[in-house]
Amino acid sequence: MAELTNANMPEELQNDPRVPDDLKNNVFITSLDKIYNWGRKRSVWPMLFGLACCAIEMIATAASRHDLSRFGWELMRASPRQADLMIVSGTVTKKMIPQIVRLYNQMPEPRYVIAMGACATAGGPFKEGYNVVSGVDKFIPVDVYITGCPPRPEALLHSFIKLQEKIEKQSLRNVPWYRKGEEDVIPVPVLGPDLVDPRRAQEIKGKAEQIAEGQPAA
């Protein structure tokens, strides 16, 4: 509550005769940003969404010992439409990434993403695998990355604190979700002979033609 006590009622207002007595010390003045972010950062609803080993540590974080609910974040929702934080907890495979992107698109703004562990960050020990996406940030924007394989529950808690810091710094004036314009929908990748990112389709077509003609695709 540090922000609120700092923004307590100024002394000149407390002495102002126009302020009724019963409102003195009961009126707080703060900026809209602060009260908005203060509420938001303590009621983030993570999505009940586990991918691999890191999900086990995520559950351990939610359990009584590490106790996620101290942060006001314990309400995990299985539906993306009720969640505003996606914890990508595990190896992102090519077969799974279309679903992950779709889930991300279904989450309402404001939404955040934590890449938990080495795999979600960059592919981890399985990076060289043919079915592994080298980091979820190839497709969806990530707010906080944590290292570890898997990260300890404390590391996940640390990432929550980092995300809270990030939320605190956002301002209503420039957050994307109150702006006019197109909705930011990420095109869902397609499973073809290999994973096809629709945003790169033109480039893929060009290179595949080059290779078919025997030129090196530089």
Added chain:
Amino acid sequence: MAEETTPPTSAEPAASKPAVPARPAAAAGGAKPTAAAKPAGHAAPKGPPLATLTPELAQLQQQFGESVIAPAPYVGVLVNDLGKLREVMTYVRDQLGFDMLANATAVDYIKEGYIEVVYHPQRSKGGEPITLKVRVPRGNDPVAPTEVAVPSLVPVYAGAEFQEREIYDMFGVRFEGHPDLRRILTWEGFYGWPLRKDWREPYYEGDTKPFESRWPGGHHQLAEERVPWQDNVNYPPGFDPLNFQANPDAGLYDSMLGGVPGVEVEPNGQAQRSPQPKGVGASVPVLDRNYNNLADDEELQTDQIIVNMGPQHPSTHGVLRMVVKLDGETVTDLKLVLGYLHRNHEKIGERNTWLHNIPYTDRLDYICGIANELGYVITVEKMMGIKPTERAEYLRVIMTELTRIESHFWAIGFLLNDLGAFYTPALYFITERDLILDLFESVTGSRLMCNYMRFGGVSRDLTEDQIMRARELAFERIPRKIDELEQLLTDNEIIKARTIGVGYLPAERSINYSLTGPCLRAAGVPYDIRRVDPYSIYDRFDFDIPVFYGADVYDRYRVRVAEMRQSLRIVQQALNQLDQTKPGDIQAGKKAYNHRVPAGQAYGRVETPKGELGFYLVSDGGQNAYRYHVRSSSFINLNSLKEMTVGQKVADAVVILGSLDIVLGEVDR
């Protein structure tokens, strides 16, 4: 870990690496009858030694003649006549008593030009499995499957269904007569057959590790900078994503719309299922009973619907996708879509050195990493012919059994979760589980991915303090917790009402489906590898194999509880006997970075909390595995889910899946 991760110094020159021949696709044409998988530079005798036949295999040879059954290199027999394979396997099952197909996999011998399909049938009464192999020409087309098809063994062993699909997916071996031969771990339309030796992943650097290119000129280089597409993708020449329609699920829905019959199983008097309804959209009677042909009445007919559960679903224990066909609330058909966590364990494992693979095995069944490591190291030790020290054996047993307790806590907690007791029981058990993980962390440095085992030993000894903690857990805390668990759950009326008789699968069918682990023992089959084919030092301890006969969800729960108590007994005995061993003596021989495994083949298996975990390893004498296959119990146990679930309510499908206790890391690998 620190003592073994020193990079290979000049004392181990690069020349000691096996000469890796370039393996272009075209070079595999001529079927040269050379030694199996011997790289140049090794003192290769004239071909690998042929296996000596066990009595059972000799009997098999006598039955079918030497032209059909011939000794294979290293181990097992070769079935030379593909047309007789099913007949041979039926004989193996019915006459020799090998009623369970433990494992089926394939090996691509690219130089010889064939793919060898390997079967490991075993007896549910115990003993070692036998090995049968067949060979098919591999062909050089990167996309087409093999021309010659292997007869599918699904009619003989129902447990072959997923395994054959996996072989098809990974090697492109066709199986004739398979009820539903589609890709299983990758997706329909995937380019190529990933585990063939000439198939290269997009980030390909070399056939074997350690790679030279990780540190070119002393500078770090990202894999993305090295490859033409700047990403982990590879497209066939001329691929046009703009004019491309992907429909990976078409085959799946076709197979559920009545076009493909269900798994044919040879009648052995069991599981007479009602005839399958025609499919979605087709009207089927509401009532089976004949009330003056009410069912024919148009108004009482109903549609079936297909519901996708997963891969993002709170009940599927990870990224599993269950596709169920529902008639009202009743499940009439079920298909599984796997591979959402397919992390290419086997392809990476064939690039890795032998030692590299130990931490990867942790990530198979990530609930009980140490148990997986044990399976891998004892298989490699079998091939290397080394034995761990006495102290290391005890430490292995203590850690593995603690893992079993921890895993069963998890399984029961989340089974209750599926039953609707949302998180409260799970939270109770996670408390104790965390204490076990604390011990793991203080010994190995990691809670889940312990990387504890080494060939011939373990990485760290237990200190006095850690032994005291283990004793407190084993003698005080965990027994108390199990008592509490039983008090709360075992006679709980709601649990009994929801679980008794649900997910029934009788013993004969379970065996035919290659079901292993607690689920098989809940069907009355006392099959536990610790007892029927003992490994490590399990023959020294006094413990029981709990068996129940209900073959339903309730007995699977009870088996797990009873097993936790037996595991505690083992840990207690092992802790008591630990002071008879020499402290610090945890590694046989010298610690080594490069291990050389003699050329050969081995199938090793252990009893993990989920069931039988097997490793089929083929070595060509180098420092990498030529073939590295994981026989995962979670994957093969899923074969039987359909038969357990069809006819039950959809809410019970979730519970039945929970009672199988699968871990997706092990299912998809």
